[in-house]
Amino acid sequence: MTTIENVTFESLGLTEPVLRALVAEGYNAPTPIQAKAVPHVLAGRDLFGCAQTGTGKTAAFALPLIERMLAKPQQLIPRHCRVLVLAPTRELAGQIYESFRAYGKNANIKSTVIYGGINQRPQAAAMMRGVHVLVATPGRLLDLINQRFVDIRSVEFLVLDEADRMLDMGFIHDVRRIVSMLPKERQTLFFSATLPNEVRQLADSMLRDPLEIKTTPQATSAETVVQSVFFLPQRQKRYLLVHLLKNKEMSRVIVFTRTKHGADKLQRDLDKSGIRSAAIHGNKSQNQREKALSAFKSQHPPVLIATDIAARGIDVDQVSHVVNFELPHEPETYVHRIGRTGRAGLTGEAVTFCDREERPRLKAIEKLLRTAIPTRNDLPELPQSEPSDQPRVPQGKRIGEGGQHQGRQRPGDRRASGIGGDNRGGQRSSGIRHKRTRGGHTGGPQPHRAARPQSIGPKPESASTTTGQATKEKKKHRRAL
Numbered sequence: 001m002t003t004i005e006n007v008t009f010e011s012l013g014l015t016e017p018v019l020r021a022l023v024a025e026g027y028n029a030p031t032p033i034q035a036k037a038v039p040h041v042l043a044g045r046d047l048f049g050c051a052q053t054g055t056g057k058t059a060a061f062a063l064p065l066i067e068r069m070l071a072k073p074q075q076l077i078p079r080h081c082r083v084l085v086l087a088p089t090r091e092l093a094g095q096i097y098e099s100f101r102a103y104g105k106n107a108n109i110k111s112t113v114i115y116g117g118i119n120q121r122p123q124a125a126a127m128m129r130g131v132h133v134l135v136a137t138p139g140r141l142l143d144l145i146n147q148r149f150v151d152i153r154s155v156e157f158l159v160l161d162e163a164d165r166m167l168d169m170g171f172i173h174d175v176r177r178i179v180s181m182l183p184k185e186r187q188t189l190f191f192s193a194t195l196p197n198e199v200r201q202l203a204d205s206m207l208r209d210p211l212e213i214k215t216t217p218q219a220t221s222a223e224t225v226v227q228s229v230f231f232l233p234q235r236q237k238r239y240l241l242v243h244l245l246k247n248k249e250m251s252r253v254i255v256f257t258r259t260k261h262g263a264d265k266l267q268r269d270l271d272k273s274g275i276r277s278a279a280i281h282g283n284k285s286q287n288q289r290e291k292a293l294s295a296f297k298s299q300h301p302p303v304l305i306a307t308d309i310a311a312r313g314i315d316v317d318q319v320s321h322v323v324n325f326e327l328p329h330e331p332e333t334y335v336h337r338i339g340r341t342g343r344a345g346l347t348g349e350a351v352t353f354c355d356r357e358e359r360p361r362l363k364a365i366e367k368l369l370r371t372a373i374p375t376r377n378d379l380p381e382l383p384q385s386e387p388s389d390q391p392r393v394p395q396g397k398r399i400g401e402g403g404q405h406q407g408r409q410r411p412g413d414r415r416a417s418g419i420g421g422d423n424r425g426g427q428r429s430s431g432i433r434h435k436r437t438r439g440g441h442t443g444g445p446q447p448h449r450a451a452r453p454q455s456i457g458p459k460p461e462s463a464s465t466t467t468g469q470a471t472k473e474k475k476k477h478r479r480a481l
């Protein structure tokens, strides 16, 4: 977490109960988005923040909003809330709720969270006496509003988080309906990781003279992520994954698939290979998701197989590796995925499996990153190789391979395989490496030599276009998630 050491939370205008909570959380100094946003939100200004998860944006809106409520205490009204936070997924909603609870614990802030997929009764009961902060996903919120368990007509502060994902998931109409029920006189804070036109339009319709803040957070987290790409046919990917997972350094791994179906299939494949895994995607019940996530946070985590939407907002430190089993449709999604590792100052590694058809997607990602992702030529011999799908000539200069793996690899060429116990050529490589070591290894499998981390700074403005074709594709894509 990048923080600004010469700025204190106190100097931003936060008061004692909140400051105490931050000490308990172990926050020493504000992150850039917090330093920029907090004073303006405290002053009552609307905010348009282009920021991703991992930047500390939750505290950037939660801390000043708690202060705003403390500055103007009000009796809670049954079924009403003072702050309404809209989030696209249950996971994100849950995390925001936890953050409000942590930051507001000395300030008597009452919060609750509402999302679909579980019994609504406890959620309705929690709203009976009213709360300060209601965090909700749009669909379930509308359900409860329609049943008169929730009333949002006295909301003073609205936060819309991950607006781009909200649109992606088809919540735009729900969001507009919810916003139309809110008082016009309110403070609105709007966050999105990317800025496609639809997001801009939605923001314009909701905000009044907002302060605009842009951060390049993923560049920060991704500086500690070593990226690389393997070229291989789709049908060999599972073999490669099983092979790489033998490496002990792959201690906490998220594998991204594009579809729910793909996630389930991969789980079965890993199961057959005796590898423990858990899958989270849109078809999983809330219970199943929570179980999978808590297992993933445990000391002996299973491999977590996730679709993008399900994974959005997962905040687990010490993810050692992200594997892009399939490339995402949108280049920005790649950036979100790899931001799951290399957190909290740790190094991490993102390995991408790319087949022939996915190459245009990889190009789009590299264009967004403005750098080539180093090619891995140490592909082991795998069953059912497909001679037609040859690795390409590496796009960028291969870094950190000491010349050994450089150049085009021919089909069947095992020179550079050296993975998982193949000791030929005198080099035993794990294929995957977690912590970068200088000159030698510290026992266990010899880590794959480091490719230099790619510092990435996505230009949010280059987000996807909104042609009819793109929209159709997106819809199709959404159904598969």
Ligand code: AMP
Pocket: 001, 003, 026, 027, 028, 029, 030, 031, 034, 052, 053, 054, 055, 056, 057, 058, 059, 315
């Ligand atoms: P967010 O971007 O809000 O999802 O936050 C990402 C992670 O950073 C969470 O685990 C927060 O607890 C943590 N965090 C937020 N602000 C700070 C801070 N100022 N210092 C240290 N950690 C922070």
